[in-house]
Amino acid sequence: MTPPDKNNQPLDAILRRTMRWQPGPATPECADSESLAAYSDRSLSAAERERLEAHFADCMRCQSMLADIARADESARSAGSASYVPWYRKWRVAIPALAAVSVVVLSAIRRPGNDQPQRDQLVAMAKREASRTELAEQAPALATVPAPPPAAPALSAPAPASNEITMNEPRREAAARAEAKRRATLHRMAESATAPGARAMTAQAGAAPASVGAAVAGGAVSSPEAAPSKPLVTIPAPDQSVVWLAGRNGTIERRDAGGATHLQRSGANADLVAGAAPSATVCWIVGRSGTVIRTTDGEHWAVVTAPTADDLVAVSASSGNDAAVTTAGGNRFTTSDGGASWHQH
Amino acid sequence: MSILDLVTDRTNVSEAPPEFAAQHAPALARLCQRACGARWRVSDDSIRDAAWRGARAAALLDHAGVDSFIDTLHAEDLSLALACQAGGSAPWEHFITTFRPALYAAARAIAGDEMRGRELADSIWAEMYGLDVRDGRRRSILSYFHGRSSLLTWMRAVLAQRHVDYIRSQSRIQPLDDHAAQPTQVGDDDGDAPDSDRARYVAMLGKALDAALKSIPPRDRMRMAYYYRHDLSLKEIGRVMDEHESTVSRRLARTRDQLKLAIERTLRDGDKLSHDQIRLCYDFAAGDLQLDLSRALPDIK
Numbered sequence: 001m002t003p004p005d006k007n008n009q010p011l012d013a014i015l016r017r018t019m020r021w022q023p024g025p026a027t028p029e030c031a032d033s034e035s036l037a038a039y040s041d042r043s044l045s046a047a048e049r050e051r052l053e054a055h056f057a058d059c060m061r062c063q064s065m066l067a068d069i070a071r072a073d074e075s076a077r078s079a080g081s082a083s084y085v086p087w088y089r090k091w092r093v094a095i096p097a098l099a100a101v102s103v104v105v106l107s108a109i110r111r112p113g114n115d116q117p118q119r120d121q122l123v124a125m126a127k128r129e130a131s132r133t134e135l136a137e138q139a140p141a142l143a144t145v146p147a148p149p150p151a152a153p154a155l156s157a158p159a160p161a162s163n164e165i166t167m168n169e170p171r172r173e174a175a176a177r178a179e180a181k182r183r184a185t186l187h188r189m190a191e192s193a194t195a196p197g198a199r200a201m202t203a204q205a206g207a208a209p210a211s212v213g214a215a216v217a218g219g220a221v222s223s224p225e226a227a228p229s230k231p232l233v234t235i236p237a238p239d240q241s242v243v244w245l246a247g248r249n250g251t252i253e254r255r256d257a258g259g260a261t262h263l264q265r266s267g268a269n270a271d272l273v274a275g276a277a278p279s280a281t282v283c284w285i286v287g288r289s290g291t292v293i294r295t296t297d298g299e300h301w302a303v304v305t306a307p308t309a310d311d312l313v314a315v316s317a318s319s320g321n322d323a324a325v326t327t328a329g330g331n332r333f334t335t336s337d338g339g340a341s342w343h344q345h
Numbered sequence: 346m347s348i349l350d351l352v353t354d355r356t357n358v359s360e361a362p363p364e365f366a367a368q369h370a371p372a373l374a375r376l377c378q379r380a381c382g383a384r385w386r387v388s389d390d391s392i393r394d395a396a397w398r399g400a401r402a403a404a405l406l407d408h409a410g411v412d413s414f415i416d417t418l419h420a421e422d423l424s425l426a427l428a429c430q431a432g433g434s435a436p437w438e439h440f441i442t443t444f445r446p447a448l449y450a451a452a453r454a455i456a457g458d459e460m461r462g463r464e465l466a467d468s469i470w471a472e473m474y475g476l477d478v479r480d481g482r483r484r485s486i487l488s489y490f491h492g493r494s495s496l497l498t499w500m501r502a503v504l505a506q507r508h509v510d511y512i513r514s515q516s517r518i519q520p521l522d523d524h525a526a527q528p529t530q531v532g533d534d535d536g537d538a539p540d541s542d543r544a545r546y547v548a549m550l551g552k553a554l555d556a557a558l559k560s561i562p563p564r565d566r567m568r569m570a571y572y573y574r575h576d577l578s579l580k581e582i583g584r585v586m587d588e589h590e591s592t593v594s595r596r597l598a599r600t601r602d603q604l605k606l607a608i609e610r611t612l613r614d615g616d617k618l619s620h621d622q623i624r625l626c627y628d629f630a631a632g633d634l635q636l637d638l639s640r641a642l643p644d645i646k
Contacts, residue, residue, distance in 0.1 A: 010627035011605055015573040017631075018554065023509050033502040034402065037494035040502070042587060043417050044493075045410060057563030060574065061509060067575040068455040068505035069498065070584045075454035076447065 023061035031055070031062050040069045235275035235283055242280050242298060246272035250293075252285070252301065266293050267303045276317040284323045286312035292339060296320040304339030360390075361397030365406070369396075372415040379420035385428030385436040395423055399491030423492035430475070430487050437474075444497060445470070451501045455508050465511070469503055543629045549616050550608065550626040557607035565600045572597055 031039065031052055038044050039052055056062045236243040245253040245261075250268035255261040266272070272287035281298040290306035292315075306312070310327040317323035324334040333342040366373060376396055377389040396415050400406050405414050428436035448470065453462035475485030490499050558566065564586065571577040571585060579590045579597075586593065612618045612626060 008601065008605070010631040011601065011608075012573075013631040014550070014554065014627070015569065015601075015604075018551075023513060025513070033499060033506050034489065034491060034493050036505070037499040037502040040585070041494040041498045043419075045413075053567060054563050057566040057570075060570070063567065063570050063575060064509045064512070065502065065505035066585050067571060067577050067581070068508055069501045070571075070577060070581040072451035072454040072501045072504070073498075073584055074578070074581045076450060079450065 023064045026061060027059075029055050030059060031065075036062070036065055036069065040066065040073070232271060232273050233275055233285075235277045235285065237277045237280040237283075239280060242277075244275060244277065244283055244285070246275055246285050246287075248272075250287075250291075252293075254298070264295075264299065264301060266301045268293050268301075274312065274314050276315045276323070278317050278319055282317070282320045284315050284317040284325075286315045286325050288312075292325060294320065294323075294339065296338075306339075307333040307335075307342035307344065361394045365397050365400075366393055369411055369415060372412040376415050376418060376420050380424040381421060382424045382427075385424055385433060385439075387424045387427045387431075391427050392420075392424065395427055395491060399493060402491055403493065418492035419495050420492065422496035423490070426487045426490045426492075426496060429473075430485050444500065447497055448500050448504070451497075452504050455501070455504050461511075465504055465507060469500065469507060473500075542625075546622070546626040547630045549612060549618070550630045553608040553611035553615075554604070556611060557604045560607060561600060561603060565596065565603075568593065568597055569600055569604075 035044075035052065039049065044052070052062075056066065232247045234243055234245050241257045243255045244264075245255065246266070247253075248271045250266040250270060250272060252264045252266045252272070253261050254264050266285070268287065268291045270288040270291040272285050272291065272293070274287070275283060275285040277283040282294075282296055283298070284292070284294050284304075286292050288311045290309040290312060292304040292306045292312065293301045294304050295301045307325070308327055308331065310331070312325050312327055314326040315323060321338045322334075322336050323339070324332060326332045332345045334345065335342050373389075373393050373396060377392050380387070380392050382389060382392055396418060397406075399418065400411050400414055403414065405411055425436055425440060429440050449463065449466040452466035452469070453459060456462035456465050469486075472486045475487075486503065490496060494502075558569075561569075568582060568586060571582045572579075577585070579593045582588075582593045582597075583590045588596070609623055612623045613620075618626065
């Protein structure tokens with residue numbers, strides 16, 4: 001109710017005092033337990049409801065009983081919600097989330113010049129990790145991005161073009177090596193997060209936070225401190241002939257086997273966080289706010305009508321038509337017609 | 346006054362007339378299918394009989410809405426209640442496991458006290474089991490459950506009924522006629538002038554409030570009663586009224602404003618009070634705990 005103000009306080013006090021009376025005895029008009037219960041459960045017809053309410057309006061006995069039923073119902077609902085553990089308190093979520101946060105913090109310490117805002121990213125990353133850990137237990141069949149080769153040559157820094165402004169060579173190589181190491185770690189975590197032993201793995205990850213990076217299965221977030229120009233996810237094709245790097249604000253970069261890269265138009269504006277490439281020409285990428293984009297020729301992207309406006313955290317695909325996307329809340333949708341229609345599981 | 350005294354006139358165990366089963370065969374068939382009576386070995390005849398008893402108790406047998414009434418019955422709960430009445434151990438075990446904790450939790454919430462809640466729940470539990478044996482049959486208050494609501498809500502209603510009777514029996518508030526403090530009448534010389542004025546203002550405001558309360562729609566009166574009389578939260582009021590919490594809040598505020606306008610209109614136009622005098626009415630009535638406002642209230646039924 002509106003906060004009490006000086007003008008209403010006297011009337012409020014009067015109303016409270018004048019309505020403090022004990023219930024009287026039952027009368028023939030009073031509702032029996034079945035009618036009270038049916039009224040509370042909305043099982044009565046409109047006419048019955050209206051008839052009873054005309055009596056309830058002035059019968060303190062019936063009001064008292066309805067009030068008690070409402071209290072019992074609310075108490076039961078509160079007890080039920082009290083048993084609900086928020087995502088950030090579940091141990092199997094808290095440990096990997098803590099690990100992810102620790103890595104980001106350590107990375108930030110190592111790179112004092114990085115002024116990229118991280119708080120939102122940390123939260124989003126932790127939530128994605130939470131979702132993925134839960135999803136791993138529920139849907140171990142989620143497809144993941146194919147693991148990169150041990151040496152991860154596709155993740156190494158490309159040879160600069162002749163007219164390209166480059167960083168100092170040693171510094172660039174060091175950055176590339178660090179990036180490659182980080183991504184390899186993330187891919188290992190992504191794979192382990194979908195394995196049956198995901199819980200044990202994440203527990204171990206929690207025990208060694210320094211060695212664990214943020215990981216979301218399905219080729220999701222890879223770089224904890226991704227700057228706007230740095231990708232959030234890398235999606236290699238099965239034969240490694242091409243890698244897509246997707247990131248913030250819908251940015252996509254395609255990197256060929258020779259190392260040449262070029263930006264591509266995604267048609268999306270949201271952050272892109274997960275992808276799956278069943279071939280060198282087909283790739284699905286998902287992101288925030290229900291963003292789904294797809295290419296079927298490796299070059300041109302189209303926005304696909306999403307099944308939901310929720311943040312999407314994972315995608316698996318077997319072809320240009322068949323794909324499955326998963327929301328941060330764990331809802332899974334599949335399509336077999338390239339996204340023209342979706343089916344929720 | 347016990348629960349059984351309140352409900353003994355409601356139902357008698359009897360078979361459904363053949364014409365009832367024939368007229369409402371499709372609805373009864375749907376009911377039997379939903380009831381899954383085979384789980385607890387409850388026959389379709391028993392379920393049809395229960396539907397007939399429920400329609401009769403609701404005074405719907407001669408009305409056109411019997412089919413829709415049957416379709417709204419909580420069939421599975423009805424089947425379980427019938428099975429428990431018949432004394433089956435499996436249904437009773439299920440009933441204990443499923444409903445006993447909820448019953449005791451509801452009793453605690455209603456009684457507001459752990460010990461009193463347990464006493465309340467124990468008494469209802471015993472009556473549902475049926476400790477009273479007549480003509481070789483155990484009588485259970487479950488026989489008064491006809492499926493018009495869920496079994497849990499019905500149990501809460503039974504608890505609420507038992508609790509309100511307990512409150513009445515424990516009440517120390519005197520009946521209206523025995524109130525010691527009587528409002529001072531206009532022109533009464535028992536008090537000095539300020540007390541006379543005070544009593545007069547309170548009486549006028551009480552009368553205006555009484556008229557204002559009677560003029561508002563029933564649902565608005567219910568909402569006000571739940572908030573001011575029963576101290577329900579906005580969420581709880583929403584549960585009773587089937588309204589969103591914000592709707593409850595908005596309508597309570599609107600009703601209060603309407604009451605205020607109606608009261609002040611009566612005092613200004615009817616009793617010819619000035620703005621300052623109206624304010625005094627409020628202040629006296631709100632601040633003076635000695636005076637009795639009972640004369641201004643709607644009759645308690």
